[in-house]
Amino acid sequence: MNAPARAASPLLEDFPYHLSDNVRFADLDPNQHVNNAVYASYFETSRVMLVKDLKNGLMPTGLSWVLVRLDIHYRAELHWPGTIELGLGVARLGRTSATFSQVVFSGDKCVASATSTTVMVGLQSREPTPIPAEVVERFQPWMLRGHAAP
Template sequence: MNAAAIDTSTPRLRDFPYRLRDNVRFGDLDPNQHVNNAVYATYFETGRVTLMKDPQYGLMLPGFAWIMVRLDMHFRAELRWPGQIELGLGVARFGRTSVTCDQVVFSEGRCIASAQAVMVLIDEETRKPAPLTAELISALQPWLRRGVKGTRPDLA
């Protein structure tokens, strides 16, 4: 069996340098009156897109776009409405054309869900993967997850 090992340790919000607050919406609930599992993908997307699209961070280069190629989620606790959540994101790894981010959803100091997301940089004209630029790698440095070292992409 070649399945990837699942990290069962409980994430700490302080290890995620990018943070964003949001609300649990009534429409997020399923018939069991807790947040539906599919909604967590939207929470994680909100965290990523809010960071990546903010012009002050320089993560969107003209002629290039980020596409999601993988999202692995771990559901850790129930989340109910009403409530507030805090989203956390930290860059975990660089590939030649990709960035892997660890993400969390916290509520009332408790980790409700975690995820690992892989985004690939593509050329908008050719729609093909494009190598990460030194500029992008530099702009992503402030968002490295606590404990992550290194600044150059993995070339393997």
């Protein structure tokens, strides 16, 4: 039986939103590499920084984003100390949801990638609500480019 083909490593330049962060000593586990659970925080950081930045206009009054799915592909170990580059691109916009393709790079190496889906909800109702047309328009600069793969 043949092993499945390995997906090509994502390229940071395919992701229109970039953010730098630090690997913290507290991110390590007993194996002295970044603990798998910490990657969810790295991915959260880039999503939240994009949508909460008021100049991007992605958080209309009375609405919010809720994470409903996070699928992480661990590609290589990450160690402390160091800096990382987080990349994000919108892979798909649905009626009430946004699906992001996200990466963590250490130097020129992709150490983790993820696909995450968030749903727009009403702050009062906590129910899914359609993404307003103006928010869909404001997401356009952040759409995924090139050949990025989760």
